Amino acid sequence: MEPLLVYPDPPPPALAQALDLAGYPWKAVASTESAEASEPEDGWSGALVCADADPEGAFALCRSLRKRDLPFEPLLLLVAASQLPELELREDLFDDFCLSPFQPKELEARLAHLFWRTGRGSRPELVEYGSLVLNLETYQAAIGGRPLDLTYMEYELLKFLATHPGKVFTRETLLSRVWGYEYYGGARTVDVHIRRLRAKLGEEHAHMISTVRSVGYRFGQSRWGL
Amino acid sequence: MTAAPSGAPPAAGRRTALYRVAVERQQDYVLRTVEERGVRFIQLWFTDVLGVSKSFQITPAELENALEEGMTFDGSAIDGFSRVQESDVLALPDAKTFQLLPYLVDSTPVARVVCDIVNLDGSPFEGDPRQVLRRTLERARGLGFSFFAAPELEYFYFLPSPPGTHDPTPPQVIDRASFFDLTTDDLGSELRRRTVLTLEDMGIPVEYSQHEDAPSQHEIDLRYTDALTMADTVMTVRMVVKELAAQQGVMATFMPKPLSGVQGSGMHTHLSLFDGDTNVFYDDSDEYHLSTVARRFIAGVLHHAQELTAITNQWVNSYKRLIVGYEAPVYISWARNNRSALVRVPPTKKGKQDSTRIEYRAPDSSCNPYLAFAAVLAAGLAGIEGGYELAPEAAANLYELSAEQRMAEGIAALPGSLSEALDRMERSELMAETLGEHVFEWFLRNKRAEWAAYKAEVTPFEIRRYLTAL
Numbered sequence: 249m250e251p252l253l254v255y256p257d258p259p260p261p262a263l264a265q266a267l268d269l270a271g272y273p274w275k276a277v278a279s280t281e282s283a284e285a286s287e288p289e290d291g292w293s294g295a296l297v298c299a300d301a302d303p304e305g306a307f308a309l310c311r312s313l314r315k316r317d318l319p320f321e322p323l324l325l326l327v328a329a330s331q332l333p334e335l336e337l338r339e340d341l342f343d344d345f346c347l348s349p350f351q352p353k354e355l356e357a358r359l360a361h362l363f364w365r366t367g368r369g370s371r372p373e374l375v376e377y378g379s380l381v382l383n384l385e386t387y388q389a390a391i392g393g394r395p396l397d398l399t400y401m402e403y404e405l406l407k408f409l410a411t412h413p414g415k416v417f418t419r420e421t422l423l424s425r426v427w428g429y430e431y432y433g434g435a436r437t438v439d440v441h442i443r444r445l446r447a448k449l450g451e452e453h454a455h456m457i458s459t460v461r462s463v464g465y466r467f468g469q470s471r472w473g474l
Numbered sequence: 475m476t477a478a479p480s481g482a483p484p485a486a487g488r489r490t491a492l493y494r495v496a497v498e499r500q501q502d503y504v505l506r507t508v509e510e511r512g513v514r515f516i517q518l519w520f521t522d523v524l525g526v527s528k529s530f531q532i533t534p535a536e537l538e539n540a541l542e543e544g545m546t547f548d549g550s551a552i553d554g555f556s557r558v559q560e561s562d563v564l565a566l567p568d569a570k571t572f573q574l575l576p577y578l579v580d581s582t583p584v585a586r587v588v589c590d591i592v593n594l595d596g597s598p599f600e601g602d603p604r605q606v607l608r609r610t611l612e613r614a615r616g617l618g619f620s621f622f623a624a625p626e627l628e629y630f631y632f633l634p635s636p637p638g639t640h641d642p643t644p645p646q647v648i649d650r651a652s653f654f655d656l657t658t659d660d661l662g663s664e665l666r667r668r669t670v671l672t673l674e675d676m677g678i679p680v681e682y683s684q685h686e687d688a689p690s691q692h693e694i695d696l697r698y699t700d701a702l703t704m705a706d707t708v709m710t711v712r713m714v715v716k717e718l719a720a721q722q723g724v725m726a727t728f729m730p731k732p733l734s735g736v737q738g739s740g741m742h743t744h745l746s747l748f749d750g751d752t753n754v755f756y757d758d759s760d761e762y763h764l765s766t767v768a769r770r771f772i773a774g775v776l777h778h779a780q781e782l783t784a785i786t787n788q789w790v791n792s793y794k795r796l797i798v799g800y801e802a803p804v805y806i807s808w809a810r811n812n813r814s815a816l817v818r819v820p821p822t823k824k825g826k827q828d829s830t831r832i833e834y835r836a837p838d839s840s841c842n843p844y845l846a847f848a849a850v851l852a853a854g855l856a857g858i859e860g861g862y863e864l865a866p867e868a869a870a871n872l873y874e875l876s877a878e879q880r881m882a883e884g885i886a887a888l889p890g891s892l893s894e895a896l897d898r899m900e901r902s903e904l905m906a907e908t909l910g911e912h913v914f915e916w917f918l919r920n921k922r923a924e925w926a927a928y929k930a931e932v933t934p935f936e937i938r939r940y941l942t943a944l
Contacts, residue, residue: 262492269495352495386510387503395511397574400503402677419751428496435751436622436828440699444677 250288251275253295255309256302257282263298263326265428266352271384272359273411279305280312294362295320300328300348310341322362326350375410377468380456382407391453398448401427405441409457409467418464438465500569501541508534508585511574517586518545518565519709521603523554523913524788524920525842527709529586530565541567544592554916555591555601563599565589571706576675577714579721588706600912603844607702610848610908614855619747619754621851624681624698624831627711627839628739630732631662631690634725644733647690648724660685661724666692669718676714678707687801688736698744698831701847708741708843730787730838731794738795740802741839744820745850746831747771756822756830762810763822763830769864772808772817772832774857775850776865779806779816779836781902782849783888784895784921785909786837790928793891795838798873803835806886807868814872816888836888845909852908893925 252267257276267274274296277283283292295313299306306325313320325342327335335345343366346358375382379392387403389396398406408426409417417425419435427437442465446454458466508516516537517529530547532540544564549555555563571588578584591602598605614621632645648662663685670680673694682695694715696707712728719726731738747754747767757765764772787796795802801813809815818833837846856862865884872885880887889895896918899905906914 265492266495269492269499351491353491387506388510397511397576397675399573399677400500400570403503428492436620436698436748437700440697440703443679443697447674447679448677 249273250290250293253277253283253287253292253297253313255283255295255297255306259298260301261424261428262349262352263296263355264425266350266355267296268408268425269352269428270356270359271407277309280309283309283313292320294322294324294359294366296324296326296359297342298326298348299331299334300326303331303334307338307341310338314341322366324355324358324362375407377410377413378456379453380406380410382410391449396448398445401441402445402448405438406445409465413468414466416460416463416466422464497569501538504541504567504569504572504587505538507572507574508537511583511585513574513583513585515582515584516540517575517584518567518589519586520565520589520591521709521842521844522552523601523603523842523845523917525603525709525840525845526553527713528552540565541569544589546594549591549599549601553920554913555599562594564592564594564596566592573676577672577717588709600910601916603842603848603913604702604705606909606913607705607844607848609910610851610855611700611702614747614851617855617858618749619855620749621701621847622698622746622748622831623701623704623847624696624744625704625708625837625839625843626693626695626740626742626744627708627715627728628686628691628693628741629715629726629728629839630688630739631665631692631719632725632727632732634723645725645727647733661722662690662692665719665722665724665726666694669715670694672714672718673711676710678710686737688733691737691739698746701851705843705847712839728839730789730792730840734794737800738802739839740795740835741837741841741843741846742833742835743837743847743850744831744833745854747854753828753830755832756827758827762819763827764819767858768830768832770857770860770862771854772819772857773862773864774854774860775817775832775834776806776808777862778853778856778902778904780886780889780895780898781905782853782899783836784892784899784917785849785905786834786841786846787895788841788892788921789838790892790924792838792840793889793895796836796888796890804887805868805872805880806888807872808832808864809868812868812871815868819867845913848908849905852904856904891925892921892928896921896925 252272252274254274254276257278259276275286277286297306297310310323313323322343325345326348327345328348343362344358346355373383373385375384382389389398389403389406405426419438422438423435442457446457449456456467460466513534515531515533517531519527519529522528532545544566546562546564548561549563550561567587567589569587572585574583574585590604591599593599611621631648633648666683670683673680679697680694681697684693686693694711699707716726728739755765755768756763787793796804798804803816807815808817808819810819810821816835818835820831820833822830834850889898900918
């Protein structure tokens with residue numbers, strides 16, 4: 249599945265985590281220009297625009313997306329309750345909206361519904377990379393056909409890495425995206441889990457996760473084959 | 475329910491909703507995995523006050539309910555769990571610790587999940603050692619620190635006692651190899667190798683493993699994790715070591731000193747404090763690269779060492795290990811490169827400031843890791859909060875100093891027996907506060923009884939020495 253466009257950049261942490269938990273790949277953009285520039289080859293799968301912090305920028309982005317030759321959809325808008333009057337005469341700019349602060353379950357349900365209605369795809373079920381397969385529906389991971397016995401956090405970390413191959417993540421980013429607010433060990437927890445994952449992947453596959461010195465970790469090959 | 479450190483969900487509205495989603499997903503993960511992998515039994519693990527593993531087994535049908543509401547059981551049969559009023563408590567699985575057990579010979583998949591013990595009203599049960607550690611970690615977190623531990627577990631392999639006998643003294647070792655010996659046909663080393671591989675399969679990385687000094691003695695060094703995970707891990711490692719040995723007809727023991735005349739089994743533990751990504755024990759400008767926080771932490775541990783020894787060395791037998799001449803600490807001191815010191819500060823390699831740590835050498839491998847980590851951490855934090863001054867490091871080999879020299883340098887000794895250790899602990903505000911009244915009282919009572927039983931025993935030593943001579 250192609251990533252969801254998310255505005256603004258960075259998005260509110262709660263939103264980032266809700267999307268990660270729901271298993272949607274996403275990419276944040278800061279402006280109309282960067283929405284064009286960082287658009288994936290096969291196009292965005294949809295957009296989630298937060299209008300509560302910067303309504304003007306948000307509506308401008310919505311307008312530019314809708315004005316494309318092929319009108320962009322689905323587009324879910326996040327607004328504060330006090331902003332509801334602002335939606336008047338802007339009905340064409342979004343497919344559905346959700347009140348902020350949002351309930352993660354509601355956000356998930358609205359996204360699922362929008363995707364179903366627009367037929368633009370649904371939540372990805374299988375993530376594959378080389379001989380690694382993750383089934384997001386059943387939470388099972390296998391490498392070379394051998395099932396991996398992972399704990400929940402190991403699974404979540406592997407899922408996150410495998411859905412972003414080739415990208416380097418710092419410990420802080422991994423911590424906030426995978427663990428969210430709940431963790432005991434601080435950033436070092438990431439190292440601990442990476443080691444545990446490598447141990448379980450086995451010697452042959454441990455190199456799938458590489459350490460990028462004084463930055464963080466990368467899953468798979470970098471885009472430049474480095 | 476362990477997501478939030480205190481065991482309670484965070485307060486803020488949005489986070490609470492997200493928290494609930496996260497917990498539900500963890501539970502969902504466990505339920506789906508049980509279904510997909512055909513898991514037939516789930517062992518619920520927990521630990522009593524003396525550090526003995528307890529478990530009961532449930533079927534997948536009971537699992538969903540267990541995850542949500544916990545499983546009721548009668549705590550009165552379990553050491554330190556009994557109370558005057560009602561004895562029912564709940565085992566509440568920590569879904570994040572769910573793990574398939576790869577070491578069982580039977581091919582039916584079995585999984586384990588570590589539990590917190592709570593009262594029927596959902597409040598943390600005061601006799602649960604995991605809760606004691608959680609509370610202490612929470613205190614550290616209040617000061618901005620996360621606490622990491624990396625223990626080195628030593629243990630022996632022996633031949634099991636012949637049928638019908640209960641008293642194989644001395645126990646029979648299964649090999650005669652010595653330190654670093656490379657032997658291909660050595661059963662002990664083969665067992666240890668298999669144990670390490672099994673641990674790796676379970677996501678427990680092993681830093682290092684080797685044949686130890688004494689015959690039939692082995693050591694497994696674990697890579698650091700946060701202290702709560704590590705305490706769970708120590709319980710798991712002990713279980714795996716014993717189970718794999720038993721499968722080969724061998725008995726593995728973590729008894730502190732099973733053989734006279736050779737070294738005992740310690741659990742030297744490497745400790746560090748981090749603030750986010752930063753190791754707060756490290757300071758570039760210090761001559762030893764030790765920060766003020768590290769110095770105060772060490773001072774705290776040394777200052778309170780006598781009070782916490784009953785926890786880190788909890789058996790009558792523990793004190794047969796803490797004697798001069800076997801690389802076990804006896805005197806309360808610190809040093810950088812002196813293995814007779816109680817706290818050793820391993821040298822930090824250049825550019826490796828994250829590995830700055832201290833090594834506390836007193837604990838033995840049969841301690842309760844939850845309580846031991848909590849006690850040592852509490853002592854260190856007391857040092858930080860109280861701004862304790864660290865004395866200069868011990869220069870010489872402490873074993874070689876005379877009593878007068880030690881006195882002159884102000885070097886005290888660890889308690890010489892369980893009884894002495896209990897006396898020190900009983901007077902300790904810090905230990906009472908750290909363990910909580912329930913565990914503190916119960917522990918003292920139980921250990922006084924153990925000491926009384928030991929004192930009443932006429933030992934082979936006395937018979938040998940006195941029977942004919944007197």
